Amino acid sequence: MDNKDFKEQLAKVEKFHGHLCGGIVMGTKMTMHALEHLGMKLNEKNKDLLVFVEIDRCMADAVQVVSGCTIGKRTLKLMDYGRFSATFYKISAGEGVRITDNDIQNQNEEESKEDLVERLSSTPNEELFSLRKVKLRLKESDFPGKDFSKIVCPICNEIVKDDKYIVRNGVGICKACGEGSYYEYID
Numbered sequence: 403m404d405n406k407d408f409k410e411q412l413a414k415v416e417k418f419h420g421h422l423c424g425g426i427v428m429g430t431k432m433t434m435h436a437l438e439h440l441g442m443k444l445n446e447k448n449k450d451l452l453v454f455v456e457i458d459r460c461m462a463d464a465v466q467v468v469s470g471c472t473i474g475k476r477t478l479k480l481m482d483y484g485r486f487s488a489t490f491y492k493i494s495a496g497e498g499v500r501i502t503d504n505d506i507q508n509q510n511e512e513e514s515k516e517d518l519v520e521r522l523s524s525t526p527n528e529e530l531f532s533l534r535k536v537k538l539r540l541k542e543s544d545f546p547g548k549d550f551s552k553i554v555c556p557i558c559n560e561i562v563k564d565d566k567y568i569v570r571n572g573v574g575i576c577k578a579c580g581e582g583s584y585y586e587y588i589d
């Protein structure tokens with residue numbers, strides 16, 4: 403990997419994330435590794451890429467910044483698995499790679515943040531990650547672009563977009579009303 407490119411990307415991520423840590427080194431390298439594999443360029447607004455990040459920790463910020471994919475553009479999806487992994491999917495080619503962290507055996511509690519950053523930065527991608535080709539289970543409504551669908555949930559009266567509703571007794575309702583929500587009203 404081009405070290406100048408890595409430093410440039412890492413600096414960009416550090417600025418966004420707010421500090422330098424092992425997680426952003428990992429996410430920066432992982433994303434660069436994937437883009438290289440998919441034949442995609444750095445620093446380009448890429449409409450041809452979907453990214454599924456499997457953790458909501460430091461790493462995810464690096465994946466976002468380096469890939470240019472965001473939740474708002476519907477090109478970044480949080481799969482809330484709590485795993486240090488991500489899948490990168492080139493839409494036009496229908497080609498996906500899932501990259502996982504291979505570094506588990508090297509991790510120890512005593513390692514300082516500085517040492518971790520240094521070690522991860524200098525470890526070759528092939529050692530740091532496993533990369534496997536994957537086929538994705540995608541629905542038309544998963545892709546960016548114009549609104550896919552819109553219903554009004556008859557229970558809460560809120561709009562539910564892009565096929566995110568569930569069907570109960572033949573009626574489309576929102577997931578919060580249908581499956582229980584993360585909040586409850588106290589007023």
Ligand SMILES: [Zn+2]
Binds near residue numbers: 419426460
């Ligand atoms: Zn961090």
Ligand SMILES: [Zn+2]
Binds near residue numbers: 557559560577579580
């Ligand atoms: Zn509802």
